[in-house]
Amino acid sequence: MCVSSNPQARFSYLRVKYLFFSWLAVFVGSWVVYVQYSSYTELCRGHKCKDTICDKYRKGVIDGSACSSLCDKSTLYLGKCLSAKPNNQVYTSIWGDLEGVIKCQMEDVLHYDLGAEMEPRKEVMLFDKPTRGTSVEKFKEMVLSHLKAKVGEQANLQDLATLVLSVADSNKDGHISLPEAKSAWALLQLNEFLLMVVLQDKEHTPQLLGFCGDLYVTERVQYTTLYGVSVPWLMELLIPSGVRRSMDQWFTPSWPRKAKISIGLLEFVEDVFHGTYGNFLMCDVSAATFGYNDRHDLKVVDMRKVVPEAAFKEAMRDRRCDADEDCVYGADCRTSCDLTKRRCTPEPIRPNLAKACQALKDYLLRGAPSEIREELEKQLYSCLALKGSAEQMEMEHSLILNNLKTLLWKKISHTNDS
Numbered sequence: 001m002c003v004s005s006n007p008q009a010r011f012s013y014l015r016v017k018y019l020f021f022s023w024l025a026v027f028v029g030s031w032v033v034y035v036q037y038s039s040y041t042e043l044c045r046g047h048k049c050k051d052t053i054c055d056k057y058r059k060g061v062i063d064g065s066a067c068s069s070l071c072d073k074s075t076l077y078l079g080k081c082l083s084a085k086p087n088n089q090v091y092t093s094i095w096g097d098l099e100g101v102i103k104c105q106m107e108d109v110l111h112y113d114l115g116a117e118m119e120p121r122k123e124v125m126l127f128d129k130p131t132r133g134t135s136v137e138k139f140k141e142m143v144l145s146h147l148k149a150k151v152g153e154q155a156n157l158q159d160l161a162t163l164v165l166s167v168a169d170s171n172k173d174g175h176i177s178l179p180e181a182k183s184a185w186a187l188l189q190l191n192e193f194l195l196m197v198v199l200q201d202k203e204h205t206p207q208l209l210g211f212c213g214d215l216y217v218t219e220r221v222q223y224t225t226l227y228g229v230s231v232p233w234l235m236e237l238l239i240p241s242g243v244r245r246s247m248d249q250w251f252t253p254s255w256p257r258k259a260k261i262s263i264g265l266l267e268f269v270e271d272v273f274h275g276t277y278g279n280f281l282m283c284d285v286s287a288a289t290f291g292y293n294d295r296h297d298l299k300v301v302d303m304r305k306v307v308p309e310a311a312f313k314e315a316m317r318d319r320r321c322d323a324d325e326d327c328v329y330g331a332d333c334r335t336s337c338d339l340t341k342r343r344c345t346p347e348p349i350r351p352n353l354a355k356a357c358q359a360l361k362d363y364l365l366r367g368a369p370s371e372i373r374e375e376l377e378k379q380l381y382s383c384l385a386l387k388g389s390a391e392q393m394e395m396e397h398s399l400i401l402n403n404l405k406t407l408l409w410k411k412i413s414h415t416n417d418s
Contacts, residue, residue: 041336044081046089049104053213061127062186063179065170066210066217069095076217078102078208082224088304093217095209104215105190125215127182139181140165146188151198151278152310160198160277164188167197170211186214192303198277204268204298221299226261226287227252227363255367256415257296259408262360264298265290266405269352272306273397279309281348283330285355305330313346320344350387353401364408372411379404 013281030314054071056062069076079092082101089104130139144161151160167186168176176184187193193216199205207219228251252258272280282303291301300306312333321337327344328334332355335345361380383400386393 043083044089045086045106046078046081046083046091046102047323049089049106049215050078052106053104053215056127056213057179060179062183062213063170063177064183064210064212066095066215067212069210070212070215076102082214092220095217098209100209100217101206101220102215102217103192105373109397115116127186129185130178131226132178134178134181136176139176139185142185143188149314150194150311154278158278164197167208179369183211183213187211187216190214190304191307195280195303195306198275198280199271202268202271204264204271204300205303206299206301219299221301222293224288224291224301226265226290226292226359228287252363252366253296255369256412258363258367259412260296261292261298262364263405263408265294265360266353266401268298268300269356269364269401273352280306281309281312281333282306282352282355283312283333285332285352285359287359290359292320305333307333309348312348318343318348349389351397353397354384355384357404368410372407376407379407 005248020303038218050070053067057067057071076093076095082090082092084090087106089102089106091102091104093100093102106370123198130142134142140161143164144157147157147160147164151157154160155308164184165176168180170180193208193211194220196205196208200208206221209219211217244371253261269282272282282305284302289300289302289305290298292298307329310366312329315329319327320342321344322342324337324340327337332350333350335347336349337343338345357380361384364380365373367379379400383404386397386400
């Protein structure tokens with residue numbers, strides 16, 4: 001005779017099972033919320049940054065074109081947090097009728113000193129220079145010396161110093177006060193700010209709107225990545241890298257618009273090669289470094305890793321190494337290791353153009369018109385094969401860059417997207 005199972009015992013088992021999985025779901029959910037909240041509070045400390053800046057401003061230590069709006073009138077305020085690292089606070093902003101992006105360095109940040117080791121160095125005291133009693137002439141000498149270390153000896157170094165001093169004069173009264181000078185000096189330690197001054201008249205550089213101390217406000221770029229789609233971090237862990245790359249390429253504009261954006265990137269390569277104030281190396285050519293506006297004009301959204309070639313070479317020449325992997329700055333600037341001297345060689349292995357083509361290859365070939373696809377692929381692979389510095393192969397570099405721009409422009413010049 002079969003004995004039937006006890007319904008009450010079965011019910012108790014199901015209840016325990018249900019309670020266990022409910023507890024597990026609550027635990028996992030709470031852990032996810034905690035991690036997300038902890039990450040947010042660590043990454044998004046903009047109000048602390050603002051409080052520090054405004055405290056310095058009210059004490060008369062610093063001054064700048066954005067100080068009064070940020071600290072007194074409350075017409076400049078922080079919006080959505082975009083920070084990727086705790087020491088570099090990034091927020092959307094509204095300043096009157098202007099939409100912008102606020103970038104603020106925490107007081108305990110690690111600044112990149114590109115004139116020395118190109119490694120993070122901790123500021124002993126923020127806004128400690130220039131000191132009281134420093135004349136404008138002495139401050140100009142400080143600026144000249146700093147710029148010489150960054151961009152190298154140049155005939156037009158005086159012009160660059162004059163440009164920096166004109167930005168430092170935030171109220172345009174023809175006089176640089178000590179608080180203005182302290183703000184300008186702190187900002188000059190930031191590579192992105194220097195680049196924004198150097199490239200302020202270039203189409204693909206976001207406009208500098210104002211500053212206060214080492215907080216500065218830039219033009220807001222509507223689309224902040226060249227391509228790709230954001231997914232929850234948990235999904236990010238589960239998606240294979242190959243599938244992730246394919247997904248990124250699905251979420252892109254139409255091909256003619258991609259071609260226009262790509263022409264913009266090629267033009268930016270021209271801007272930083274043999275520019276008015278020397279050559280600059282693009283040391284991070286990832287999709288997140290570049291964006292575009294609603295007219296599909298490329299804009300560089302993060303210039304912290306666009307470094308002066310002179311400073312890069314000097315820093316690499318002093319760097320000890322045991323292998324080529326030790327001679328890397330950012331994601332994309334590499335030299336080789338001289339094993340006989342245990343020192344990095346100063347010359348970069350790949351020019352900016354080859355790195356830009358690496359970023360554009362899949363982006364441009366996906367959906368390319370059949371009549372130009374073969375030629376486009378040929379030009380891109382010729383570009384990827386470029387080695388050595390652009391100066392060593394200036395003619396080949398210029399030929400490939402112009403051929404690519406011409407090929408793309410011919411295809412879109414008659415369309416509305418151009």
